[in-house]
Amino acid sequence: MSFQYLKPNKSTKFKDRHTTKVDECVSPYEEGMQGDVGLVGLPFSKTSISASLASEAPAAIRKALGSYSTYSGERDKDYQNVSILDFGDVPVHPTDTSETLERLKTSVKEMIDTEACERYIMLGGDHGVSFPSISAFQEKFGRIGVIQWDAHHDLRNIDDGGRTNGTPFRSLIEAGVLKGEDLFQVGIRDFSNAKAYADYATNHGVHAYTMADIDDHGIHFITDQVIQILENKVDCIYLSVDMDAVDQAFAPGCPAIGPGGLTARELLSSVAKAAKNPLVKGMDIVEVDPSKDFRDITSRLAAHVMFRFMYN
Amino acid sequence: MSFQYLKPNKSTKFKDRHTTKVDECVSPYEEGMQGDVGLVGLPFSKTSISASLASEAPAAIRKALGSYSTYSGERDKDYQNVSILDFGDVPVHPTDTSETLERLKTSVKEMIDTEACERYIMLGGDHGVSFPSISAFQEKFGRIGVIQWDAHHDLRNIDDGGRTNGTPFRSLIEAGVLKGEDLFQVGIRDFSNAKAYADYATNHGVHAYTMADIDDHGIHFITDQVIQILENKVDCIYLSVDMDAVDQAFAPGCPAIGPGGLTARELLSSVAKAAKNPLVKGMDIVEVDPSKDFRDITSRLAAHVMFRFMYN
């Protein structure tokens, strides 16, 4: 077109010629494309026990990508060539939960079946979306190990409310998708769980690291240990990042906030360390509720979790 | 007890001996009690098309009752003897919508079957709760007329998403619970509906009054007319107050806000006029989302809607 300045349908945000913002590396997936990281939104939080609009997180986190660039000065490396293929959001059904869970699993499976990318990021939603997502990964990749950053076990019984956001890992274990011994929980917090579920963890061989463990041994030591154990027995590793593992001062937008959690730096370096392992194929980020957040602080932190996962 | 000041389990809010706050007239229902107005919470908004925490409204509206007194100076009448029996909130199921709809209907039916009160107030929740609630009233009282204050027809098709908060009146008509001709919609707003649903209304004899109708004829004239038609053909009248009938300046806490709606005074006087009719047995107040509100302005207005209904 012959306009001097107008570019309909193009962003007119200020562009510095030397800076690549992360969102500039995102393209909508089209059939046959190959890229580095696949991205899909699972905007579903109607299974949350308490009222949650975590369904709005995929949009908020994607938007946060535009505030940061692809360059790491610490490693003097520009990741502008890491291409992100965006598979969009899975459409949820307004009233039929089973239908939605089916759509989530099918869609994650179809995405990874494209084999378009090395790795995939799933943006929840509440933690309930990890059940269909991890199920899809297990079908594709075989025996799966999971590292879960979380204040909570998420091993609740299903009789009291169905597949809520408190149940995904129990559902996975009971469905035979995930062995208890292949599940590592990091950041479990006092006064945020029930004894019955801690016992369930123990009885099923789940490895749970509390905040006291982290205070005593350091997040780096624990992360190393987890990876070391996992890499020898599973076919693929899946990271599940419940942002409420982080202290309420650093992640004020989670539905279930509280004091005494990880700092932002602890989470970021732990995810970075885990993501270095080549068995890692997927990561979900859940329990960010933008409607409760302040200045998208929690979504911005989630974006940095993505960077540590993608840029390794 | 022999404490001079402490009264465990009693409110210690400042009490003026001559003032009765509305919440002082509320008692939890116990078997065999008789009262004037039954109150029940239907804290369910997971069927909302857009993200909604209208589930938090019953608590917010009940709390607002404590900010106002029972005395009307305009009529020089104190309604402190109007007793309100609170049947509590219907427990919703975290993940099973059908189960919840069944619980809502059963509970409203059981409440009115107690015959403890002359009239009942149902606090939503989103507008989806009117389907089970009105169904229960119809079973109890026979042919039912409904006056619906609303910016929207809420006559959407069910194929596109099940029983969302956009469908209750269509569901009622198609279930044979409510005749189209017995439904009166007041406050229908431009650019907030689809032609297909306006046509559906026309084809099924639904009476829809737009904001232009109200501008032309006045809310009083329209309310009178509605009541006059209804009182001759139905056994019972049910008021369904979707707070988004009100302009966003006066009800900023509704999920679907917009300009050009009713003023607070228009809604209050219209409800008051309708509520004078002895056929009126029930009223629901829906689509208040306290998490989106400012200083509970919308819940306070909802409380006044209750006063106009109860104190006639």
Add this chain to the structure above:
Amino acid sequence: MSFQYLKPNKSTKFKDRHTTKVDECVSPYEEGMQGDVGLVGLPFSKTSISASLASEAPAAIRKALGSYSTYSGERDKDYQNVSILDFGDVPVHPTDTSETLERLKTSVKEMIDTEACERYIMLGGDHGVSFPSISAFQEKFGRIGVIQWDAHHDLRNIDDGGRTNGTPFRSLIEAGVLKGEDLFQVGIRDFSNAKAYADYATNHGVHAYTMADIDDHGIHFITDQVIQILENKVDCIYLSVDMDAVDQAFAPGCPAIGPGGLTARELLSSVAKAAKNPLVKGMDIVEVDPSKDFRDITSRLAAHVMFRFMYN
């Protein structure tokens, strides 16, 4: 000084040479000065029944003066020559209420005893400050008539909590400062008062106009009537503007908000009409809590109440 641009201790806000902002007409009072309107802050709200930071209102309202100019296009008149003498805020005692009430009365009295101005504006604080303020005016000017815009009678008994913000007019009547028949209450709202106090008003000859009266007769008619009665029997008229007379949509920052009150335009035109009477010597504006407000909407409205009072 020889700086080109710097002017230490001067505002560097943008100045249009032809525009006079109202705050430019305010000078701190110095002994011997003469002006048009005296202004004093009564930043006290510790006597409020419910938690209130109305003590912060004098600062917020003064600041709002800087957003508006002195020119009325409707009358094509510039009031830039109306000088406002600011007597500052009365220092309150952090813990001794009686001491503070004494300071308030003494200070208002000393201010009007300067005879520096024709008229005075007192910025509350909660409505409790009207007791000392009106007492001071009565001592100075003799028999006093009061027009009170308010949703509430403020005629509560004193036994239940001392001189709270619910009691000022009862205190004044019982102290013999104000005759019941000389008190006119405009905007009294349903479900905001107790029958005992409406009866007290009736028994003491207080004239109370409800919102229904205003709907029926119009605010102009009522204001005219009030002035007409008052001007024949009192020595001086005092306006007491409790901002909660205004609907919560137009004055969201009052501690005791609710629907169904005056519009902003109704309050402004009523105050303007009353203020035209030469017997009017003082006005207080109370019950603005800036900490609860949105964008100082209520303080801005209060500033306009001042304009209607000063620019007549």
Add this chain to the structure above:
Amino acid sequence: MSFQYLKPNKSTKFKDRHTTKVDECVSPYEEGMQGDVGLVGLPFSKTSISASLASEAPAAIRKALGSYSTYSGERDKDYQNVSILDFGDVPVHPTDTSETLERLKTSVKEMIDTEACERYIMLGGDHGVSFPSISAFQEKFGRIGVIQWDAHHDLRNIDDGGRTNGTPFRSLIEAGVLKGEDLFQVGIRDFSNAKAYADYATNHGVHAYTMADIDDHGIHFITDQVIQILENKVDCIYLSVDMDAVDQAFAPGCPAIGPGGLTARELLSSVAKAAKNPLVKGMDIVEVDPSKDFRDITSRLAAHVMFRFMYN
């Protein structure tokens, strides 16, 4: 693609098959397209006298289009076939104001030179953008009449700060683009202007209608009168809607808010009436600052101003 649910790059917002949201009628302009309404963003507010982020309004108003549908029940007419061509936002220069003003004018001119549409909507930005925008329209269409809804004259002198958002109409008159007698200002408010600029208006034949005029004659009468005068002498009419013409209760997100302005209904019906005239070719909407708004109330009202302009 063979995905069952995923549609990369497509919205997965819930879609009711019978409802057309306004944003579904918007397409990015491509060369050669024909449509009904052209839309362009002028996201510039660095010339504002007081700090303003009105630059964020085009995005917020476009987003608000997605909350409303194309159907008017009052006229039983669906406007789903009114196509909106979006020319994008004019890229602003971060530091060079003259350059930006040049880009704005050039871009508006280039847009209307496409002759792709009957009418055009310009989304500011502060009111400063009306200077380049109206200049472009005048070049294209000849003698231009302007109806300006505004609390302020916007006729300030340029010596005190250059082409700020207080100066556009003076700049236009002095540049010979607009005759004073062809400018109609509706909603001019007391204590919001300077005498010098009211005098300038008078001396240059500008027609200014104050809020008192509107109270006395009604917004409909005034709008009719304006149109009647204008249609006989100009080649084209341009509507300039400064949202601060509206009362702060209805448009809380304008930088310069205050009480005593138009209601939302008054503005909407006035714009609708004016927009019926076939000489009307363009409209700008300015002075919406989303960062100061509550729940995008002001952007939603702006969206409805668009509907009244487009759907006639």
Add this chain to the structure above:
Amino acid sequence: MSFQYLKPNKSTKFKDRHTTKVDECVSPYEEGMQGDVGLVGLPFSKTSISASLASEAPAAIRKALGSYSTYSGERDKDYQNVSILDFGDVPVHPTDTSETLERLKTSVKEMIDTEACERYIMLGGDHGVSFPSISAFQEKFGRIGVIQWDAHHDLRNIDDGGRTNGTPFRSLIEAGVLKGEDLFQVGIRDFSNAKAYADYATNHGVHAYTMADIDDHGIHFITDQVIQILENKVDCIYLSVDMDAVDQAFAPGCPAIGPGGLTARELLSSVAKAAKNPLVKGMDIVEVDPSKDFRDITSRLAAHVMFRFMYN
């Protein structure tokens, strides 16, 4: 009752059968009851120097208890059998400060005189409530040692404003209730105190640990040291937790916030360590103003302070 789902007057919050929320362990005290921890609200903040609604904290902190469970995974111990007896809130007098202080002391004394519990928690209010509360404990238990987490000395003179929230510990020392040498202040911050009061502390043997001390020696070392000294000379230890000891990032809802304070983890572990000592009989938590907080972050932290005190 024969309702299927309704349980009037019972919470219908989702209940997982294996999880005990802390609020489920709270019962209103009735005569003769025995429990583990007594709880009383002291909702008084009218003596605050700066405007404060800390009076609203008891309600906010009690509500926060419902967000957390009784189980500590770090110790694998469920504290569901620790019973909390709630003595309610002390009713404050709206205007009479001395009367309120008397009520506070009497009520705390009467509570501990029931000997119903081993330990008691007092929820302020501002720090002024520690004067009556500690006085009551001293009367009951004899020589009292106090550990005060606080950014401020709270040793101000009383002549400048009476018993404000800046004076409690001076009042206690001067009343002979508390010896200076038995008072330990932890977290004293730079630029938050006056030299005169630091000198007063020194002269009266008060032990003050600054943030630099904590940086140098660690919070654990300091807490141990304090306890060691205290346990040998007093009859009872009282913990006084002014939440503004914590950095503004972790406790944003205190009236007097600032940077450079304790982290949440530091406070929690310090309180936990101190609370292990059997001489500890009481704890107050003060200076939480919920009206200034974000998402009740400060009240949530206060709840965790309670857990560390109760669950030892």
Add this chain to the structure above:
Amino acid sequence: MSFQYLKPNKSTKFKDRHTTKVDECVSPYEEGMQGDVGLVGLPFSKTSISASLASEAPAAIRKALGSYSTYSGERDKDYQNVSILDFGDVPVHPTDTSETLERLKTSVKEMIDTEACERYIMLGGDHGVSFPSISAFQEKFGRIGVIQWDAHHDLRNIDDGGRTNGTPFRSLIEAGVLKGEDLFQVGIRDFSNAKAYADYATNHGVHAYTMADIDDHGIHFITDQVIQILENKVDCIYLSVDMDAVDQAFAPGCPAIGPGGLTARELLSSVAKAAKNPLVKGMDIVEVDPSKDFRDITSRLAAHVMFRFMYN
């Protein structure tokens, strides 16, 4: 005057006779005055790339001074005799950026030319103000060394947008005002910069310390190192504190926030250490946007940065 309590034009904030608030040490500069620290506001942020109201920071930071006292308990030293001379705010031009930059430089130069103080503090504004400010210092004091706390290099090219807030240090280097080797950047963060600018830094000898460097060596070590190098080669040291060097949890009010930055304590102790060096003559504090902040947390932190600079 003979008023008992009123003190027109004086603050009536509560005053404790023994406490000196920092704002009590501030006097507007008058010709010939001598003091310790000069203070000037540079309220300009129109050159920000993203929308910013950092122009409001000087007012917010000055106000924060009133919340803190002059006494350091850690050093047992009262700094009440450190006098602060306030030169006011440089008036900015509403539309002419070059004019404003000229005014900023001239005014800073004129201020330091008074030689009224040992040291000066400049309160931005966005980081663009460091260009004129440092230029003025260099003219006055000769070869200048700069320590810049910042997440960003601020070495962008000028062709893409002129002298934005991303360019000041490049502008300084290219103007020959500052040698690359004399610039030390502390807190440079990953994913917040472009490789081209990191390369520019390297190529021009700029010393950049990333967050990884700080994690590895500690902020104290790095600060010491910087000072050691600088003090041997420059005539004067200038501190430039971009508050976004701090993690978003501790400085939520910066325009460009993100996780993984300095803690508040790290920034404060680093500035304190640097400020001890007698070559340090000036400091600017930039990129605080009060309109985006929560409870002025970021302005309060900025005030403490001032204390660490002034009270050494």
